[in-house]
Amino acid sequence: xxxxxxxxxxxxxxxxxxxxxxxxxxxxxxxxxxxxxxxxxxxxxxxxxxxxxxxxxxxxxxxxxxxxxxxxxxxxxxxxxxxxxxxxxxxxxxxxxxxxxxxxxxxxxxxxxxxxxxxxxxxxxxxxxxxxxxxxxxxxxxxxxxxxxxxxxxxxxxxxxxxxxxxxxxxxxxxxxxxxxxxxxxxxxxxxxxxxxxxxxxxxxxxxxxxxxxxxxxxxxxxxxxxxxxxxxxxxxxxxxxxxxxxxxxxxxxxxxxxxxxxxxxxxxxxxxxxxxxxxxxxxxxxxxxxxxxxxxxxxxxxxxxxxxxxxxxxxxxxxxxxxxxxxxxxxxx
Amino acid sequence: xxxxxxxxxxxxxxxxxxxxxxxxxxxxxxxxxxxxxxxxxxxxxxxxxxxxxxxxxxxxxxxxxxxxxxxxxxxxxxxxxxxxxxxxxxxxxxxxxxxxxxxxxxxxxxxxxxxxxxxxxxxxxxxxxxxxxxxxxxxxxxxxxxxxxxxxxxxxxxxxxxxxxxxxxxxxxxxxxxxxxxxxxxxxxxxxxxxxxxxxxxxxxxxxxxxxxxxxxxxxxxxxxxxxxxxxxxxxxxxxxxxxxxxxxxxxxxxxxxxxxxxxxxxxxxxxxxxxxxxxxxxxxxxxxxxxxxxxxxxxxxxxxxxxxxxxxxxxxxxxxxxxxxxxxxxxxxxxxxxxxxxxxxxxxxxxxxxxxxxxxxxxxxxxxxxxxxxxxxxxxxxxxxxxxxxxxxxxxxxxxxxxxxxxxxxxxxxxxxxxxxxxxxxxxxxxxxxxxxxxxxxxxxxxxxxxxxxxxxxxxxxxxxxxxxxxxxxxxxxxxxxxxxxxxxxxxxxxxxxxxxxxxxxx
Numbered sequence: 001x002x003x004x005x006x007x008x009x010x011x012x013x014x015x016x017x018x019x020x021x022x023x024x025x026x027x028x029x030x031x032x033x034x035x036x037x038x039x040x041x042x043x044x045x046x047x048x049x050x051x052x053x054x055x056x057x058x059x060x061x062x063x064x065x066x067x068x069x070x071x072x073x074x075x076x077x078x079x080x081x082x083x084x085x086x087x088x089x090x091x092x093x094x095x096x097x098x099x100x101x102x103x104x105x106x107x108x109x110x111x112x113x114x115x116x117x118x119x120x121x122x123x124x125x126x127x128x129x130x131x132x133x134x135x136x137x138x139x140x141x142x143x144x145x146x147x148x149x150x151x152x153x154x155x156x157x158x159x160x161x162x163x164x165x166x167x168x169x170x171x172x173x174x175x176x177x178x179x180x181x182x183x184x185x186x187x188x189x190x191x192x193x194x195x196x197x198x199x200x201x202x203x204x205x206x207x208x209x210x211x212x213x214x215x216x217x218x219x220x221x222x223x224x225x226x227x228x229x230x231x232x233x234x235x236x237x238x239x240x241x242x243x244x245x246x247x248x249x250x251x252x253x254x255x256x257x258x259x260x261x262x263x264x265x266x267x268x269x270x271x272x273x274x275x276x277x278x279x280x281x282x283x284x285x286x287x288x289x290x291x292x293x294x295x296x297x298x299x300x301x302x303x304x305x306x307x308x309x310x311x312x313x314x315x316x317x318x319x320x321x322x323x324x325x326x327x328x329x330x331x332x333x334x
Numbered sequence: 335x336x337x338x339x340x341x342x343x344x345x346x347x348x349x350x351x352x353x354x355x356x357x358x359x360x361x362x363x364x365x366x367x368x369x370x371x372x373x374x375x376x377x378x379x380x381x382x383x384x385x386x387x388x389x390x391x392x393x394x395x396x397x398x399x400x401x402x403x404x405x406x407x408x409x410x411x412x413x414x415x416x417x418x419x420x421x422x423x424x425x426x427x428x429x430x431x432x433x434x435x436x437x438x439x440x441x442x443x444x445x446x447x448x449x450x451x452x453x454x455x456x457x458x459x460x461x462x463x464x465x466x467x468x469x470x471x472x473x474x475x476x477x478x479x480x481x482x483x484x485x486x487x488x489x490x491x492x493x494x495x496x497x498x499x500x501x502x503x504x505x506x507x508x509x510x511x512x513x514x515x516x517x518x519x520x521x522x523x524x525x526x527x528x529x530x531x532x533x534x535x536x537x538x539x540x541x542x543x544x545x546x547x548x549x550x551x552x553x554x555x556x557x558x559x560x561x562x563x564x565x566x567x568x569x570x571x572x573x574x575x576x577x578x579x580x581x582x583x584x585x586x587x588x589x590x591x592x593x594x595x596x597x598x599x600x601x602x603x604x605x606x607x608x609x610x611x612x613x614x615x616x617x618x619x620x621x622x623x624x625x626x627x628x629x630x631x632x633x634x635x636x637x638x639x640x641x642x643x644x645x646x647x648x649x650x651x652x653x654x655x656x657x658x659x660x661x662x663x664x665x666x667x668x669x670x671x672x673x674x675x676x677x678x679x680x681x682x683x684x685x686x687x688x689x690x691x692x693x694x695x696x697x698x699x700x701x702x703x704x705x706x707x708x709x710x711x712x713x714x715x716x717x718x719x720x721x722x723x724x725x726x727x728x729x730x731x732x733x734x735x736x737x738x739x740x741x742x743x744x745x746x747x748x749x750x751x752x753x754x755x756x757x758x759x760x761x762x763x764x765x766x767x768x769x770x771x772x773x774x775x776x777x778x779x780x781x782x783x784x785x786x787x788x789x790x791x792x793x794x795x796x797x798x799x800x801x802x803x804x805x806x807x808x809x810x811x812x813x814x815x816x817x818x819x820x821x822x823x824x825x826x827x828x829x830x831x832x833x834x835x836x837x838x839x840x841x842x
Contacts, residue, residue, distance in 0.1 A: 201707060201708055202706040202707055203699040203700070203703070203706045203707075203708060206692065206695075206696065206699055206708065207699075209685075209688070209692075210685055210688075210692075210696055213685045213687055213688060214682075214685055214686075216681055217681070217682055217683060217684060218696075219682075220644065220676050220683065221696045221750075222664045222665055222668045223696070224665075280685075280687060281687070
């Protein structure tokens with residue numbers, strides 16, 4: 001079948017064949033946009049929406065990594081702590097002054113951050129696969145470890161980037177724009193495009209879905225199951241590192257409370273986006289959509305004045321439950 | 335009361351002209367069966383003869399499509415889902431229904447705990463458990479946790495459970511499959527004791543010697559039909575084996591073609607030993623179809639999975655075209671051109687929620703792109719080719735594998751394995767659960783693959799299959815290869831003799 005014929009074959013399928021689970025998060029997003037526009041006319045403005053997207057960057061990028069881990073049938077609870085830990089190490093390194101030239105120092109710090117992020121992910125992966133420990137328990141453990149180390153490094157206080165020259169050099173990484181697009185939004189797009197390519201168009205992505213769908217079938221098909229799972233955790237670590245690269249220039253400071261509950265927001269974004277928590281189906285674009293939905297709900301609450309913004313956590317909690325109920329009813333119908 | 339008194343005993347449970355169909359496929363054809371008070375009645379037949387279905391119907395787990403069941407001479411409709419226990423009918427499954435972390439006492443009283451003033455009366459339950467165990471002559475500790483018990487003792491707990499629920503009729507499905515000889519003897523002693531007290535047993539087994547030793551009467555089924563019921567004493571193993579088989583082979587199979595004796599040996603296995611398989615050695619030549627027969631649980635799948643690197647091995651060598659294959663490394667085996675097709679297509683073979691393409695290319699993704707990038711066009715072309723080659727018929731090419739028919743799933747699985755272009759193909763149960771038309775097609779595919787010069791191993795519990803396809807047949811029993819049959823020796827009686835342990839070939 002040539003590519004053209006395939007496209008036609010897809011078009012020929014009636015609308016009933018469209019996977020509702022894939023469409024649902026986007027429908028919800030559009031619904032929210034309409035609700036927001038009704039609540040407050042400023043909401044739909046490009047400035048506000050760009051703002052929302054920018055603020056969703058950390059969770060969105062982390063959630064893209066979580067999409068891989070969850071698709072392969074695992075779970076990573078340590079990502080919030082990992083953000084705090086990796087960001088603290090990055091700032092401490094930049095404060096150490098081992099490299100005099102600011103540009104060189106910044107480059108080295110960024111490279112180091114990526115390596116540490118990947119390393120943290122690798123550790124999670126190895127504990128889960130080689131140690132044969134349930135991912136829930138393994139990452140509950142490393143969650144405590146990364147958080148504890150951060151508290152210890154900061155001695156209970158804050159770790160702040162001291163060098164003003166470095167600060168000035170690094171600030172645009174969060175606050176700047178490329179071709180008029182805020183850098184965080186550009187990074188979300190870039191990360192998502194790469195992740196979607198890996199998940200849908202590469203051998204590795206196919207292996208992830210196969211392992212998450214049925215690890216026995218994967219094993220009998222000669223797929224190195226443990227390696228696939230471990231690499232998913234490393235991808236998660238890399239995504240955390242990328243989020244850190246955006247987080248540090250924003251505040252230039254970390255503390256023991258940095259990134260608290262981000263793991264739950266990331267998992268919520270993944271699940272709201274239509275990825276099955278039991279593994280076997282990854283939806284990268286849905287995940288991004290889920291992260292936007294979470295941020296939009298907060299934004300609408302802020303602009304509306306009907307509901308206290310202190311209820312954001314409760315509303316986000318309700319969203320994940322509603323998302324699961326909707327998903328399940330869609331599955332039953334199909 | 336119009337309870338029937340037959341020759342030599344009172345009928346407690348009997349089936350009259352029972353027929354059963356599943357989804358339009360008839361598996362039992364007007365079968366009669368009669369169980370008398372205080373007898374051990376063997377139910378025998380090949381795999382697929384309808385034994386399990388009959389047992390399920392007689393214990394209420396399935397309802398017959400037609401025919402009637404008489405309990406104590408009265409027509410009854412047995413309640414479903416184990417509720418027939420209340421009538422004294424208990425089935426002891428091959429896999430025990432015991433919760434591993436409960437104690438023996440807790441297991442015995444599970445679901446009918448005795449309470450005093452709303453608090454569990456543990457003392458009474460323990461004493462009662464002890465009483466039942468003593469009655470059986472079992473030394474199992476009533477406070478032991480189930481997971482700590484030997485398999486024979488677990489079996490004993492199951493029986494104690496049945497007795498404590500006043501079972502009069504106990505079905506045992508292959509109870510000795512997991513027992514050692516001593517454990518079996520012990521079990522038989524208890525069964526005889528209970529039988530002498532009036533309990534009736536239905537003993538489903540493939541093991542002819544045990545049937546001869548334990549049972550009073552035998553009923554033989556073949557292809558869903560009642561063949562014979564007779565006193566065990568007037569039969570011998572040979573005659574039972576003949577009753578179980580003895581069917582004409584139809585034209586299901588393509589003509590056999592024997593490879594030349596000087597054809598290259600592609601796979602050579604020597605002295606392979608795993609946890610269960612002992613000292614297995616054999617060779618396969620280019621273009622040969624080698625069959626592996628034996629009873630369920632004889633170690634065939636374990637041997638094959640070990641050869642394919644999916645399981646480890648404790649000793650022995652696997653050599654493919656002169657090259658040693660390391661243990662427990664499915665990649666190495668795959669790279670050397672060996673592919674294993676699992677018998678468990680639903681849980682180990684196919685991703686039921688994925689489409690045909692994702693399933694087809696899963697094992698051979700390297701062939702569809704460069705540097706890990708997959709080419710959709712190349713995958714689509716592979717699917718198109720596979721659908722033509724293996725005649726996979728689906729209306730919608732985007733259907734997920736779980737929604738395809740068993741036959742199409744099996745063809746897709748075969749196509750998936752063939753995508754790796756293996757030289758040696760191990761096919762475990764090539765036609766499990768598929769219709770006759772598709773079976774025939776698969777036999778022809780297998781035969782064509784051998785004609786192309788590939789070496790094929792067919793593992794099958796369906797005897798006609800190995801007989802119709804293979805030029806040599808290895809028979810396994812209890813983890814060992816006990817016979818290697820060639821030419822005219824390949825017939826059902828001969829295979830059954832080896833498989834049931836009536837005959838053993840001296841080690842080569």
